[in-house]
Amino acid sequence: MTSAVILFFVVGGLAIVFSLLVVFQRNVVHSAMALVATLFLVAVLFLTLDAAMVGILQILVYAGAIMVLFLFVIMLLNPAVLEGRRLAWWGLGSLAALLLLFELIPLLLDSSGPASGQGSAGAGFGSPEMLAQSLFYDFVLPFEIASVLLLVAIIGAVVLAKREL
Amino acid sequence: MTATMIDIGIVAVKAALVLSMLLNLAGLLGWIERKGSALIQDRIGANRASIFGFAGLGLVNTLIADPIKFLTKEDFIPPKGDRLLHTLAPCLALFPALVTFAVIPFGDVLVLGGREINLQVANLNVGILYIFSMASLGVYGIVVGAWASNNKFSLLGGVRGSAQMISYEIAMGLSVIGIVMVYETLELQEIARAQGEVLWGWLPAWGIFLQPVGFLLFFTAAVAETKRIPFDLPEGESEIVAGYHVEYSGAKFLMFFTGEFAEIVTAAALTTTLFFGGWQVPYLMRDGLHFPWGGSLLLPHLLVVLLQVAVFGLKVVFFCWLQILVRWSLPRFRYDQVMRLGWKMLLPLALVNVMVTAVLIVAFQSGPVKP
Numbered sequence: 001m002t003s004a005v006i007l008f009f010v011v012g013g014l015a016i017v018f019s020l021l022v023v024f025q026r027n028v029v030h031s032a033m034a035l036v037a038t039l040f041l042v043a044v045l046f047l048t049l050d051a052a053m054v055g056i057l058q059i060l061v062y063a064g065a066i067m068v069l070f071l072f073v074i075m076l077l078n079p080a081v082l083e084g085r086r087l088a089w090w091g092l093g094s095l096a097a098l099l100l101l102f103e104l105i106p107l108l109l110d111s112s113g114p115a116s117g118q119g120s121a122g123a124g125f126g127s128p129e130m131l132a133q134s135l136f137y138d139f140v141l142p143f144e145i146a147s148v149l150l151l152v153a154i155i156g157a158v159v160l161a162k163r164e165l
Numbered sequence: 166m167t168a169t170m171i172d173i174g175i176v177a178v179k180a181a182l183v184l185s186m187l188l189n190l191a192g193l194l195g196w197i198e199r200k201g202s203a204l205i206q207d208r209i210g211a212n213r214a215s216i217f218g219f220a221g222l223g224l225v226n227t228l229i230a231d232p233i234k235f236l237t238k239e240d241f242i243p244p245k246g247d248r249l250l251h252t253l254a255p256c257l258a259l260f261p262a263l264v265t266f267a268v269i270p271f272g273d274v275l276v277l278g279g280r281e282i283n284l285q286v287a288n289l290n291v292g293i294l295y296i297f298s299m300a301s302l303g304v305y306g307i308v309v310g311a312w313a314s315n316n317k318f319s320l321l322g323g324v325r326g327s328a329q330m331i332s333y334e335i336a337m338g339l340s341v342i343g344i345v346m347v348y349e350t351l352e353l354q355e356i357a358r359a360q361g362e363v364l365w366g367w368l369p370a371w372g373i374f375l376q377p378v379g380f381l382l383f384f385t386a387a388v389a390e391t392k393r394i395p396f397d398l399p400e401g402e403s404e405i406v407a408g409y410h411v412e413y414s415g416a417k418f419l420m421f422f423t424g425e426f427a428e429i430v431t432a433a434a435l436t437t438t439l440f441f442g443g444w445q446v447p448y449l450m451r452d453g454l455h456f457p458w459g460g461s462l463l464l465p466h467l468l469v470v471l472l473q474v475a476v477f478g479l480k481v482v483f484f485c486w487l488q489i490l491v492r493w494s495l496p497r498f499r500y501d502q503v504m505r506l507g508w509k510m511l512l513p514l515a516l517v518n519v520m521v522t523a524v525l526i527v528a529f530q531s532g533p534v535k536p
């Protein structure tokens with residue numbers, strides 16, 4: 001086993017442990033922190049795959065921005081008064097999990113592994129230049145549409161929060 | 166010993182060197198802050214430390230006595246607080262402050278025994294983004310510490326602190342875009358190298374000359390990120406006591422404290438690297454000094470590298486001192502003023518700076534725009 005494979009199993013295993021903790025913790029703040037740890041570990045996996053840009057953005061956007069807001073809301077809503085688990089939610093949750101599992105089964109059964117000669121990506125793969133190239137030249141229209149969508153969401157949030165402008 | 170073993174050894178030595186420099190400077194700053202504030206306010210300052218009745222070393226005694234005092238104090242966890250998160254929070258506050266330094270170059274290439282050593286712990290092609298991602302993790306120490314203390318003053322301080330940090334992160338990120346556009350890279354070592362060139366034959370191409378507005382915005386936002394006066398709203402003696410670390414004592418408080426000083430050092434090092442040439446000495450090339458008015462002085466390689474590292478250290482210490490000077494000279498803002506400054510002044514100015522830089526780059530570009 002190469003050191004890269006050992007690293008993958010250690011980081012991947014820890015990511016699984018923390019993602020299980022997200023679900024099985026009773027304390028919501030602990031769950032949120034476990035999710036932050038999971039996101040961080042997945043970012044490390046991206047780093048080992050020559051995708052430093054994606055890994056760093058994963059930390060910057062998900063762990064650094066979105067989860068902070070989640071944590072904010074959880075803390076201000078006081079998780080101590082959350083009600084107990086309900087059977088209906090258990091059923092729905094299990095159904096969603098089963099659906100995901102069916103999606104994953106073909107991937108898990110496919111044991112062919114990576115084709116030979118494709119061990120490592122080419123030079124410059126995952127670099128900011130390459131990402132910018134595809135975002136601002138090849139897919140510039142979808143990119144702009146997505147940013148307009150975000151703008152609409154921001155304006156909507158302002159309108160909802162401030163009744164009289 | 167194989168080649169990879171030597172490589173791993175070199176990286177380990179570099180990491181240990183940078184970490185010890187960062188921690189030592191952070192520790193020294195705690196003392197400089199006391200004596201410096203005394204100097205600014207015309208007092209004598211800390212001079213009463215005596216260890217086992219020995220006060221002979223004077224100032225050095227204070228430097229030793231401070232950590233001993235913190236480490237021997239009782240570690241108090243609020244009975245209704247969250248034990249796990251209360252202990253985790255100081256680590257979360259210290260970790261980002263320490264790892265950010267990994268991508269900051271402290272010298273050019275050192276050639277030792279035919280081996281080229283890049284004087285930077287990790288050379289990431291997304292260096293600047295790495296710094297911002299680590300800075301964005303700094304919020305957790307505050308939020309988690311504030312919540313785990315189970316104290317309303319703590320929580321208020323934590324909410325204030327995180328709102329402030331998220332606001333100024335945006336302005337800080339945008340203020341650096343100009344630098345990235347001018348030097349056309351996200352790698353900090355490349356940015357430092359590009360600043361070795363000269364403009365009009367004599368002016369070093371430092372960030373401060375190419376991006377003066379960017380420097381002002383970045384430095385302001387960086388001071389706000391360290392949560393010190395005039396931006397120390399997460400604390401407030403008259404309203405919310407010590408804010409998010411009101412329930413912390415002993416070694417855990419020391420960790421928050423060290424994290425703050427490590428942030429100061431990192432902010433100073435970043436300012437140096439982005440705007441003041443990093444390890445560059447004006448007119449110093451790899452083989453010696455070449456003055457624009459003719460004449461050159463050839464220097465041995467080791468001396469050149471030593472000069473670069475020493476000058477980098479000097480610049481960093483200067484900007485640390487500047488931050489301490491700011492902290493003891495200015496009165497603190499009100500909270501709404503902090504928010505208004507961040508969102509209504511710094512953010513629009515940073516956007517205008519990006520626009521103007523883009524227009525100027527396109528206007529002065531001789532060839533066609535790159536594909």
